[in-house]
Structures are given as structure tokens and as C-alpha cells.
Amino acid sequence: MSTRLALFFDRVVEGGWLAALVVAPLFFNLPSARTFEPDKAALVRAIVFVMLAAWVAASVLTPRPTDAPARPGPVLPRPLVWIVAALGIIVFLSAVQGLNSRVSLVGSYNRDQGVVTLIAYLALFVLAAVWLRTNDQLQRLLDTVVLTSLPVAVYAGLQRIGADPVPWGGFGAAVTDRVIGTQGNATFLGGYLALAIIPTLYLLLRARAERKTARLAVYAVALAFQIIGLLLSDSRGAALGLAAGLVVWGLARAAAD
Numbered sequence: 001m002s003t004r005l006a007l008f009f010d011r012v013v014e015g016g017w018l019a020a021l022v023v024a025p026l027f028f029n030l031p032s033a034r035t036f037e038p039d040k041a042a043l044v045r046a047i048v049f050v051m052l053a054a055w056v057a058a059s060v061l062t063p064r065p066t067d068a069p070a071r072p073g074p075v076l077p078r079p080l081v082w083i084v085a086a087l088g089i090i091v092f093l094s095a096v097q098g099l100n101s102r103v104s105l106v107g108s109y110n111r112d113q114g115v116v117t118l119i120a121y122l123a124l125f126v127l128a129a130v131w132l133r134t135n136d137q138l139q140r141l142l143d144t145v146v147l148t149s150l151p152v153a154v155y156a157g158l159q160r161i162g163a164d165p166v167p168w169g170g171f172g173a174a175v176t177d178r179v180i181g182t183q184g185n186a187t188f189l190g191g192y193l194a195l196a197i198i199p200t201l202y203l204l205l206r207a208r209a210e211r212k213t214a215r216l217a218v219y220a221v222a223l224a225f226q227i228i229g230l231l232l233s234d235s236r237g238a239a240l241g242l243a244a245g246l247v248v249w250g251l252a253r254a255a256a257d
Contacts, residue, residue: 009058014137016051017128020044021144025152025192026182030166036184038112041120048120051127081129088122091115142199149196150222153229156181156189160232179232190235193226194242198249200226 029039095104095115107114132138158164159179168175181189204219230238 003062006058006062009054009062010131012054013051013058013127013131014140016047016054017124017132018140018144020047020124021141022148023047025148028182028184034110034112037188038110041107041112041117044124045117045120048124048127052123055127055131081126084122084125084129088119091118142203145196146200146203146219146222149193149200149226152182152189153193153222153225156229156232157225178234179229181229181233186233187235187237190230190233190238191241193230193233194235194238194245197223197226197230197242198245201246202249 023043024040027040027043028036032039092115095101098104103114105115106112107117128141132141155164156179159175159181162176164175168180178186179189180186183189183192200219200223204216204223207215207219230242
């Protein structure tokens with residue numbers, strides 16, 4: 001029974017980070033007055049809460065027997081987890097001691113990006129870093145990033161050609177001149193696509209080396225749409241960030257070789 005429970009909680013936690021990777025980029029709430037960022041943040045906080053509940057339940061209900069074999073270690077380095085945890089504590093203490101602790105904690109009305117939301121992001125990272133133990137899990141995570149970015153980029157293209165089915169009256173011509181996609185902001189759209197391009201390029205190169213034709217075609221299509229979406233966002237910061245990321249990645253690969 002404890003083995004089944006442990007497997008269930010493992011799936012809940014992994015399902016949580018995969019769900020966050022899907023709903024955060026794609027979701028927007030038309031009936032809401034704020035539509036984008038606060039609603040996305042609320043969903044991510046809810047997902048993280050479920051993940052934390054599964055983690056606590058797993059710790060209480062499924063104690064590992066002393067003679068059980070050790071589980072595979074996390075794919076991400078453990079020191080990174082402690083650094084992120086320390087960052088969360090520092091940010092929380094800074095908010096509590098700030099001039100307006102309430103706004104610092106819950107965030108502004110328009111964006112809702114206060115310390116509570118930031119700690120939810122950090123908790124999501126820590127849970128993924130601790131529970132992501134196998135290469136199969138990592139592959140699912142990266143594939144989710146790639147597949148989710150594809151409709152985001154396609155939707156940005158629809159906005160540019162005026163085929164967007166949603167009437168964005170409040171945004172005016174900005175929707176077509178500088179697309180906002182499903183992010184509600186051209187800079188956010190460009191930043192998201194820039195982050196998605198690097199794992200997509202990595203997977204494409206690996207599929208090419210392993211001669212996996214179907215995967216290679218999917219990654220190539222996704223990469224093409226990502227680049228087009230980034231260009232349509234007209235976000236110089238995102239383009240510069242992508243360039244810097246590719247340089248660092250290239251240097252890391254060279255050092256590893």
C-alpha cells in the first residue's frame with residue numbers, strides 16, 4: 001500500500017509541475033478585469049499548493065523502510081535548492097520589514113506578483129529539483145515546454161495577421177503591430193519564447209544525433225514558430241537574453257567536450 005501511495009504522490013508532484021508549464025503560458029481569463037497575469041499567478045499558486053500537500057502527505061503516510069533501496073537522486077544539483085530556499089527567506093523578511101508590507105506580500109492589484117507568488121515560484125522550483133529524479137521525467141518536462149510553446153507562438157502569428165478570434169479592444173492596434181500572444185504583454189511573450197527556444201534547440205540537436213526523424217521534425221517546426229513569435233513580439237530584451245543564453249550554453253558545451 002505504501003508503495004502505491006508513494007507512486008501516487010510522485011505522480012501528483014510531477015503532474016503539478018507539468019500542469020504549471022502548460023497553464024501558465026496558455027491560460028487567460030476573458031471575463032476577468034485583469035485577464036492575464038493575476039489569473040495565471042493564482043493558478044500557479046493553486047498548483048503549487050496541491051504539490052506541497054502531496055509532498056507533506058508522502059512524508060507522513062509513506063515512510064520509507066530502513067531496508068528499502070535508495071531512490072535515484074535528483075537530476076538538479078542539491079546546493080541549488082538551498083540557495084533558492086535562502087532567497088525565499090531573504091525576500092520574505094525584506095517584505096515584512098518594508099514600508100508597505102501588505103503590498104510587498106500580496107503584490108499590486110494589476111499584477112499580483114508579491115512575495116507570496118514569488119515564494120510559490122520558488123517552491124515549484126524546489127519541488128521539481130528534489131522530485132525530478134530520472135531522465136524520463138526530464139524528457140517529459142522538456143517536451144512539455146516545447147509542445148506548449150507551439151500554440152503560444154502560433155497564436156502570436158494569428159494576432160499579427162489579424163486572424164485572432166478574440167476582440168482585444170482595450171489593446172488597440174498594439175495586438176497586431178507588436179503581438180501580445182497569450183501573455184498579455186509583448187515583452188513577456190518574447191521572454192517566454194526566448195526561454196523555450198534553448199531547450200527546443202537542445203532537443204532538436206539531440207534528435208538529429210540520435211536519428212529520430214519524427215522528433216526532429218516536431219522540434220524543427222516548434223523552433224521555427226518560436227523564432228517567428230519572438231520576432232513578432234519585437235522584444236529587444238528577450239532577443240538579447242536569448243543571445244546571451246546561447247553564448248553561455250555554447251561555452252558550457254565546449255567546456256564539457
